[in-house]
Amino acid sequence: MEDESSENRKQARLVILELANMISVPMALNAVVRLNVADAIWQGGANNPLSAIEILTRVLPDGNGDAENLQRLLRLLASYSVFNEHSPSGGGERERKYSLTDVGKTLVTDKEGLSFAPFVLQHHQDALMKAWPLVHEAVVDPSKEPFERANGEPAYSYYLKQGNMNELMVKAMSGVSVPFMRAMLQAYDGFRGVQRLVDVGGSGGDCLRMILQKHPNIKEGINFDLPEVLAKAPQIPGVTHVGGDMFKSIPQADAIFMKWVLTTWTDDEIKTIMQNCYNSLSEGGKLIACEPLLPENSDNSHRTRALLEGDIFVMTIYRAKGKHRTEEQFRKLAFSVGFPSFRAFHVDHFSTVLEFQK
Numbered sequence: 001m002e003d004e005s006s007e008n009r010k011q012a013r014l015v016i017l018e019l020a021n022m023i024s025v026p027m028a029l030n031a032v033v034r035l036n037v038a039d040a041i042w043q044g045g046a047n048n049p050l051s052a053i054e055i056l057t058r059v060l061p062d063g064n065g066d067a068e069n070l071q072r073l074l075r076l077l078a079s080y081s082v083f084n085e086h087s088p089s090g091g092g093e094r095e096r097k098y099s100l101t102d103v104g105k106t107l108v109t110d111k112e113g114l115s116f117a118p119f120v121l122q123h124h125q126d127a128l129m130k131a132w133p134l135v136h137e138a139v140v141d142p143s144k145e146p147f148e149r150a151n152g153e154p155a156y157s158y159y160l161k162q163g164n165m166n167e168l169m170v171k172a173m174s175g176v177s178v179p180f181m182r183a184m185l186q187a188y189d190g191f192r193g194v195q196r197l198v199d200v201g202g203s204g205g206d207c208l209r210m211i212l213q214k215h216p217n218i219k220e221g222i223n224f225d226l227p228e229v230l231a232k233a234p235q236i237p238g239v240t241h242v243g244g245d246m247f248k249s250i251p252q253a254d255a256i257f258m259k260w261v262l263t264t265w266t267d268d269e270i271k272t273i274m275q276n277c278y279n280s281l282s283e284g285g286k287l288i289a290c291e292p293l294l295p296e297n298s299d300n301s302h303r304t305r306a307l308l309e310g311d312i313f314v315m316t317i318y319r320a321k322g323k324h325r326t327e328e329q330f331r332k333l334a335f336s337v338g339f340p341s342f343r344a345f346h347v348d349h350f351s352t353v354l355e356f357q358k
Contacts, residue, residue: 038107049097
C-alpha cells in the first residue's frame with residue numbers, strides 16, 4: 001500500500017469521503033425545493049442576491065425557521081452550481097447572499113406552473129427512498145427490483161394506488177418533458193409528412209399537443225396509454241385518448257412517438273413493444289423514440305454521470321433488468337424486429353431521438 005502521507009492517498013481518502021456523504025447533495029436539493037427557495041429568489045425574474053435570513057422571511061413568513069441551517073444547505077448546493085454565492089468582502093457569515101445559476105433556474109415555476117422541482121420531489125418520496133438500501137439485491141437476485149422488495153409491489157402499480165404519488169409523477173414528467181420537447185421540436189423535423197401520429201405512453205397528452213402545434217400537417221393525434229392513466233387526461237383539440245396495452249397492440253399510424261418508455265423494460269419486452277409498433281406502421285412509417293443513450297465508454301463528465309445515475313435509478317425503482325442502452329444496442333434491437341433503417345439524432349445532452357423506419 002502506498003504511503004498514507006502521499007498526495008495520491010490523501011486525494012483518494014478525500015474522494016471516498018465525498019462519495020460516502022453524497023446523499024447530502026440530493027437531500028439538500030430536496031429540502032430547498034420543499035422550502036420553495038428558487039421561486040423566493042427568482043421573484044418574477046429579479047434574481048437579486050439574498051441572504052439566508054432574507055430568503056427565510058419569504059418562504060416562512062411567520063418568522064420561524066433557522067437561517068444558519070438554511071445557509072448550510074445553500075453553501076453545499078452552491079458548490080454544485082445550483083446557486084451563486086456572493087461572499088461579503090469584510091467577512092461575516094450572515095452576510096453571504098445567494099442567487100440562482102442556470103441550474104437553479106430549472107427549479108423556478110414558469111407561467112404554465114411547471115419546473116423540475118416536482119421531479120426532484122418525486123425521486124425522494126418515502127417509498128422510493130426505502131428501495132435504495134436494497135440496491136445490492138439487484139445483483140444478488142434481479143427477479144425483483146429493490147422497489148418491489150421494499151414496498152411489496154412494482155412501482156407503477158404502487159403509484160396508481162396512491163393518488164398523490166401518481167399526481168406528482170404526472171407533474172414531474174410534465175416539468176421535465178416540456179423543456180425537452182421544445183428543444184427537440186426545434187432540432188428534429190421527422191414529423192414532416194405525417195398525418196396520423198400515435199403517442200405511446202402519452203400520459204396527459206402534453207407531448208402530443210406540442211407536436212401538433214408545431215406540425216399542423218398531422219391531422220389526427222392518438223394519445224395511447226393505460227385506461228387508468230388516461231382517466232384524468234384533459235381534452236386536447238385534434239387528440240383522441242385511446243386506452244390499451246402496448247404489449248398487446250398499438251393503434252395504426254404513419255408514425256409512432258414515445259418518450260422515456262423503452263428504458264424501463266427488458267430487451268425481450270422492448271422487442272415485443274417494437275414489434276407491435278412495426279406491425280402498426282404503414283409502409284415507410286417510422287417509430288420515433290426519445291431515450292437516454294449511454295456512451296460506449298465511461299468518463300467523469302456531467303453527461304455520462306447523469307446517464308449512468310439514471311440507469312441505476314431505473315434498476316432500483318422500475319426494473320432490475322430495465323436499463324439505459326447504447327446506440328449500438330438500440331440498433332441491434334431495431335434490426336431484430338425488422339426495422340431496416342435506424343438513425344440517432346442528438347438533440348439534447350440527456351435524451352436522444354431514435355428513428356426506426358419501416
